[in-house]
Amino acid sequence: MYLATVIGTVVSTSKDERLVGFKLLLTQQLNPDGTPAEEPVKISVDTVGAGVGEQVIVAGGSSARAAAGYPDAPIDSAVVGIVDTVEVEV
Incomplete structure (x- = not known):
């Protein structure tokens, strides 16, 4: 798991039937200090009702x-939590 920011949404009218009904979000992985990581942006299935601008798990x-409840679906990334706060001790 990692922290990310939701930076957008993806709309796809033609997709695998196991993805129908899921909201798709663009997520940008974050470094521990909250800055964007060098990792590529991912499309993540939303399981918690997150929105653009929110920090998520x-x-x-x-x-x-x-x-997501679909062990055979073509899902590689899922938003599983919305972050309230992050505390980092150095």
Whole structure:
């Protein structure tokens, strides 16, 4: 899992039937200090009702598919939480 910011949405009228009904979000991974990481932007399935501008928790791989409730769906990334606060102790 990692922290990310939702930077946009994806609309796809033609997609795998196992993705119908899911909102798709563009997520940008964050460094521990909250700045954008060098990682590429990912399309993530929204499982918690997140919106653009929110800081979220993202799960990947089989954990993402499990969070969405579709273990056989083509899901590689899922938003599984909306962040309230982050505390980093140095």
